[in-house]
Amino acid sequence: EPEVTQTPSHQVTQMGQEVILRCVPISNHLYFYWYRQILGQKVEFLVSFYNNEISEKSEIFDDQFSVERPDGSNFTLKIRSTKLEDSAMYFCASSGDSGRQETQYFGPGTRLLVL
Amino acid sequence: KQEVTQIPAALSVPEGENLVLNCSFTDSAIYNLQWFRQDPGKGLTSLLLIQSSQREQTSGRLNASLDKSSGRSTLYIAASQPGDSATYLCAVRPRSGGYQKVTFGIGTKLQVIP
Numbered sequence: 001e002p003e004v005t006q007t008p009s010h011q012v013t014q015m016g017q018e019v020i021l022r023c024v025p026i027s028n029h030l031y032f033y034w035y036r037q038i039l040g041q042k043v044e045f046l047v048s049f050y051n052n053e054i055s056e057k058s059e060i061f062d063d064q065f066s067v068e069r070p071d072g073s074n075f076t077l078k079i080r081s082t083k084l085e086d087s088a089m090y091f092c093a094s095s096g097d098s099g100r101q102e103t104q105y106f107g108p109g110t111r112l113l114v115l
Numbered sequence: 116k117q118e119v120t121q122i123p124a125a126l127s128v129p130e131g132e133n134l135v136l137n138c139s140f141t142d143s144a145i146y147n148l149q150w151f152r153q154d155p156g157k158g159l160t161s162l163l164l165i166q167s168s169q170r171e172q173t174s175g176r177l178n179a180s181l182d183k184s185s186g187r188s189t190l191y192i193a194a195s196q197p198g199d200s201a202t203y204l205c206a207v208r209p210r211s212g213g214y215q216k217v218t219f220g221i222g223t224k225l226q227v228i229p
Binding site for chain 2: 043
């Protein structure tokens with residue numbers, strides 16, 4: 001069964017450094033998402049991406065964050081100048097050609113620790 | 116702003132018991148509601164998706180209902196098994212004003228005791 005994959009599974013970085021989290025969505029999906037989950041808290045929507053551009057973003061997704069689909073398979077989340085409070089689990093998800101109705105499929109997540 | 120609440124926060128039941136998990140949301144203008152399962156340190160696995168026009172969905176031992184007007188959904192698990200132990204999350208997608216901005220509840224942590 002097709003699945004969303006994410007790399008790395010864990011990342012430790014120093015405060016102020018840039019990180020890039022990578023995702024490979026399910027191949028025929030058209031909508032891509034990033035979510036984060038701070039330890040013990042709710043899963044929070046960050047951004048959705050469709051047709052090579054951001055379709056929606058939350059208040060959390062400020063200028064520190066950016067997303068990109070550099071080729072036909074990868075979908076990346078870049079966090080510039082990381083802060084301690086960026087430590088969280090980051091999930092990528094994808095859905096099919098009717099983003100409203102289709103089930104979202106999540107990757108296993110990248111656990112980011114900022115020291 | 117949509118708020119999603121899940122009760123109880125944690126639940127421990129003996130194997131074989133039927134159980135109900137609750138999800139409530141404050142804004143009934145939703146497009147759909149999705150139930151997920153999350154295992155410790157892992158990603159989310161979709162269990163059931165209910166469109167706003169539907170009242171329930173079933174998959175195996177799972178049955179999810181939706182009462183949009185009252186802002187409630189329930190996930191019914193029949194004949195629970197130890198492998199059902201996980202955190203169960205509900206998430207709602209709004210009908211308008213940013214329909215990609217899915218809002219999650221914090222989850223119900225379920226433990227099924229053999």
